[in-house]
Amino acid sequence: MNLFLGIDIGTFETKGVLVDEQGVVQASASKRHSISTPRENYVEQDAEEVWWADLVFVAKRLMKTEVAKSSTIAAMACSAIGPCVLPIDKNLAPLRPGILYGVDARAGKQISELRERFGDDEIFAKSGNSLSSQSAGPKVMWVAQNEPEIAAMTEWYVTSQSFLVAKLTGEVTMDHGTAGYFHPLYDLKQQKWDITGCEDFVSAAQLPNLAWATEIAGYVTHAAALATGIPEGTVVAVGTTDSPAEAVGAGVVEAGDTMIQYGSAGYMINVLNAPKSSSDLWSAPFVFPKSFVAAAGTATAGTVTRWICDLLDIDSSEGDEKLFTELIDLAMQSKVGANGVIFQAHLSGERTPVQDANSRGIFFGLSLSHTRSDIARAAIEGIAHSLSYAFETYSTNGIEPERIKAIGGGTKNTILIESVSAILDKPQTVASSVGAAFGDAAIAAYAVGHLTSRSEILNWVGSEAQVGVNRDMQSRLQLDHEDYKALYEATRALGTKRSLRARDG
Incomplete structure (x- = not known):
């Protein structure tokens, strides 16, 4: 039996599933983790101790199941929270904790600088977006300005699932969907990197190769196989962030x-x-x-x-x-x-x-x-x-x-x-889907041609409940x-x- 492996690293939990050719989950595993908030507006996770360690833990659990032992892992895909910013060196080693997606609002000063540098209209014309805490580009700029010694050692700026795929295959890639949030470094219409005007804080060589989430990134290396238990040579899809993967898993x-x-x-x-x-x-x-x-x-x-x-x-x-x-x-x-x-x-x-990093929680209307x-x-x-x-x-x-x-x-x-x-x-x-990990398994099946159309993915999605008004x-x-x-x-x-x-x- 062929199985498809999906692993998703969420904000607080990692989940993994093995899915058969009919879209039935045959095994699952999970592991809890936490975030780090070293100061106000800073939200981080350790790429090795959380992202990679969780993947290793979940993969080992799944590879030890009887269904995995008696089957072939036809392909796998990973998803993870994003867009995150993680500088890594030439050996794929993280140089600092990963800076998380829009919940991390440290780069307000850099957003202002970039808006002043280019103007909102130019940023919007290229990126199709306005700059916000969800934008990864200002966070790359934050690293260059606040941690220049790290920026100098950075071979690539990757995101969460890009880091995992690199650890599994040795290939540094990023899906277009995630790159689309690295504004103003990505041209939405041309679907390519464009660092024009940003050369003072990032080089083109520091950005990963681009591909679609359903393309093949590479194959599990010998070292990764020893660490995870996933068979050497297993196909690894490019993958994406958790939300698009979850969307796929929900049909x-x-x-x-x-x-x-x-x-x-x-x-x-x-x-x-x-x-x-x-x-x-x-x-x-x-x-x-x-x-x-x-x-x-x-x-x-x-x-x-x-x-x-x-x-x-x-x-x-x-x-x-x-x-x-x-x-x-x-x-x-x-x-x-x-x-x-x-x-x-x-x-x-x-x-x-509202795109307002300064807004805070309020209970209004309280009485005794x-x-x-x-x-x-x-x-x-x-x-x-x-x-x-x-x-x-x-x-x-x-x-x-x-x-x-x-x-x-x-x-x-x-x-x-x-x-x-x-x-x-x-x-x-x-949707009755088990989540982003299930979407990852579907992406993996699509990457190797087991699923040949989007409509075939719907055949994997189970029964659903309705919530009325x-x-x-x-x-x-x-x-x-x-x-x-x-x-x-x-x-x-x-x-x-x-x-x-x-x-x-």
């Missing part, structure tokens, strides 16, 4: 398909046949050649639920499932609208649509009568408002998503997902949603002032 593959990812952060992908540039959305290539996305994202989502569990001292000793069940049970003791409390879920700034259950419900509804605010950006840019698929751990939070549907007045389909929730939540947006506008200037004060000590 979001055709134009008009839209994914809402309820993960540690919120992320949305709308699949297009041609690039559509917008100052409010991220435009990038997708997984397949000649496919593109309009994407949106929030800075936090699942991280808020974990934070509020800790804040409310909800017992985590029995694992995440029990932890979040208790949070939902507590929130259910309140009512829709949390008895008047609104929570602005900007614990790490906010991305779409409010309880732990009100705080719990307000926190969950705050995530829903944040996600809905980001999703509304599609309509304001002339994109009307046709089919919405929800995926991620947050879909198990009934208050959250029902609140989003109520605010947006749109039903959602909850709860009219009883809708009237209150839509009113609160307008207040949520007004709350941000009313406090935006103060958030910037206080954030700058904190940064300057």
Whole structure:
């Protein structure tokens, strides 16, 4: 039997699956990890101790299963959080911890410098995007300006899955989808690197070779086979970041398909046949050649639920499932609208649509009568408002998503997902996929020709559940949603002032 291996490195957990030729998961493994926040706006992970060590752990677990021992690993693919920035030397050794995606907002000064250098119109014309904390280019510039000794030793700037693929194959590649977030270093229309005007902080040679996620990057080396247990010579696809992989795993593959990812952060992908540039959305290539996305994202989502569990001292000793069940049970003791409390879920700034790294969390409307259950419900509804605010950006840019698929751990939070549907007045389909690792396995199968079309990927996706629009929730939540947006506008200037004060000590 042929098996396809998929491994995904998420913000807080790594998952791996072995999938057979019919799309049935035959084995799975996982490993938890954490992030590092050395100072405000800095979010990092150790590439060797987290990304590679997790891949090794999960791969060894899977390779020791009976199904793996009796089968052939036909191909594999990796996905990981991104776009991250990791400088590595000529031996593929990391020179510092990986700088994470949009949750890391350290490069505000560099964003301002690049905007002044090129002008917003020129950046947008080349990248199809405006600069934000999600942009990897300013973070490369940050390394050059703040850690020049590291920049001088840097052979390549890679992202998370690029690092893993390099460790597995010795080949330094990056998929177009991830490169599309390295603005202003990537030309979206030409689909190639373009460092014109940025030569003072990066060279063309320091950027990986470009390919599509479904192409073959290389083959598992002898050293990688010894470390991971994956057979030497196994085909390794180029792969992509976790969100596009998760979209593939959910069957979001055709134009008009839209994914809402309820993960540690919120992320949305709308699949297009041609690039559509917008100052409010991220435009990038997708997984397949000649496919593109309009994407949106929030800075936090699942991280808020974990934070509020800790804040409310909800017992985590029995694992995440029990932890979040208790949070939902507590929130259910309140009512829709949390008895008047609104929570602005900007614990790490906010991305779409405000792109404001300085914004911070706010509980508004508190009184002496409010309880732990009100705080719990307000926190969950705050995530829903944040996600809905980001999703509304599609309509304001002339994109009307046709089919919405929800995926991620947050879909198990009934208050959250029902609140989003109520605010947006749109039903959602909850995909039964096991996540990005499953999408990786599908990408691997596509890379070697086992799956020959996007429609064949849909045959791998299992049964799905529907979430309708709860009219009883809708009237209150839509009113609160307008207040949520007004709350941000009313406090935006103060958030910037206080954030700058904190940064300057």
